[in-house]
Amino acid sequence: MGIFRVPVQPLERTMMTELFLRGFPWRSGRVSGQTSGCAGTHDADARPDRIDRGSTARCNSVPLPLWGLVLGLALAGAPSAEAQTCLTCHGSADFLRSVTGDSARAARLTVDPEEFRSTVHGAMGFSCELCHAGIGDFPHAASPRVACGGCHHREKEQLGHSVHGQPHALTGEEPAACIDCHSDHHIRRPSDPQSTVYRLTVFETCAVCHEDADKMRRFGQENVHTVASYLNSVHGRGLIAKGLTVAPICTDCHGKRGTGAHEIQIVPDSGSPMHREHVVETCGRCHAGIMAQYDRGLHGEQFRAGNLDSPTCISCHAEHGIQAVANPASGVNPLHISRTCTACHDREGFNTKYGIRAARGNTFARSFHGIALGSGQLTVANCESCHGAHEILPSSDPRSMIHASNLVATCGSCHPGIGKGVAQGRIHVASFEEEQSLVGAAVRWFYIIVIGVTVVYAFGLIALDQYRYRVVDPRRGGGSHA
């Protein structure tokens, strides 16, 4: 195992002796872009800080027999001498900047020994060469890649199944490597608040790429507001405003159960926990009681039967931007829920397909409840008040809130003492013709005729009066009565 090669001759060399032996780059007149000296070693393409893609760093996956070696290394203190050698150059950002002429690159190459010792790897006394295997003496060998997977086998394998582990089919660009999430020399346990993957702050790490419009476009992802809308959601606010570690984070929903962040797949992939087949279970991990209700309802029953028309959690509740029902931004807020339900239930052909009466949204909007709700009176009934939220059942089902035998109780929850007559007749009254109510149609026509006659009568009198006033007797003002 090359990475565990301990330097045979740990030399104590100062920065100046090093430079003396290698030749001072500034003597050549060019600092960077040269093929010899420091600048040649630190040329733009050679990036010793690059870490091998395809693995991550989690100590608990280091195979057991290696632990002895790891501990041995730590106790022997051997790496410290080697590290001291590396730090000759890599401990000084100023020096690296003067050599590379690139402060960003210099910062990347700089390692703070104090800080490193507080990281998970540094605390165990890992030598530089443990990861940067084959970096060799100075000048370094050309870009040896850091292979996290050498120790973190399981994570490497998991990442191989993840969208983050797949280079882009056309450009070959790699989406995310271990260091993109875990950092290079600052790797800490996920439970450490300073970790880049700490629960309360991991969204920042995800956002680095997922809020980057250019990068996301290169990978065919147009939505770059997922993290922002998540932060504004009830989940995001739970995390940030309330500081809840139980609030779901990106990887809770997008990572596979048990493997967390390493097996993130795109939603259309059937392996994704957010895929239509799994999204209910994924939400149900936390919202188990709601999932049970959903399963008892018609929507859940149809979903389990494989009906693609049936809504899942996100059909009504939105995804990243999910909000509490009381929040007016929620699609299931009393103000908007009728639009959310009628997105399907007033869709062309949908209601006929399932034998549901048409114009559910319109008949509600025209009802007293609908008018009051439209005026901002939130206490009146909306779809959910009568039909239920997750355990929605057709009125023919005796368990349904709107089954005739349950209507007195359902309506009575707002209107105590309501009579049983409420079950004799329809609630969503479309029109009397449609409801085939002869009496209703008769009453309507009676009034249309009476109103028509009244209008004719009134205009007739006005016309008669005006005729007398203008034609018969223009000299006199006034009609016959006052």
Place this chain on the structure above:
Amino acid sequence: MPEWEPYEHDLDHITVTRFTRHEQIQHMILIVSFALLIVTGLPVLLRTGVSGVFSLRTWVHHLAGATLIVLAVYHTFWILLTEEGRRDFGSVLPRVQDLRDLVQFVKYHIGTTDEPPQVDKFDPFEKFEYFAVVWGSIIMIVTGLMMWFFEITLRVFPKWAYDLVLLIHGYEAVLALLAVILGHLYNVHLKPGVFPMSRVWLDGKMTLRKLKEHHPREYERWLKAQRIQRAEGVERTS
């Protein structure tokens, strides 16, 4: 001795009481409650609602409805218990003479006769209007109460019958509104000679000239009463 007759120029100065204080107050309460009921009811009928103040709207509608109910009860007792109530209700009841007045009214207006209809205190249209208000109020109060206390209504009636109640309440409201706008608004505001407004509703007074023109029979009765009064006065002084 020639029969007493007011001087021509006095016709514009002498007024008679057409509506008593009681009737004026009833009319004003009717105006306010009717206007409030229309303003707070029509938005619901037109399915527009009243943004932000819907429950206030309902509250005002109920209050105005309750006022109308109180007025209806008050009016009924006024008719039954007071002499002026009984007298005026008597004169608003339809008679055969109304049919003759109606024919005469049409003839007079199309110009086939110069003889105006011999109207008493109320002409046929005023009588019709009164009973239209009575009928409309009964319908609106009954259906309105059924809607106000729909929980109880539904203990007696099925939902489909309740739907009819809603329907009737809405159509009757339209009918009332149109009758008021088209009929009453013209007769007491826009009509030539009345414009901008008949002032009878404010003080209940009408000049003798108007009375003589529009309500000749009522004028005759007033004249007769005056003559008797004068004759008695003469008898007393002699």
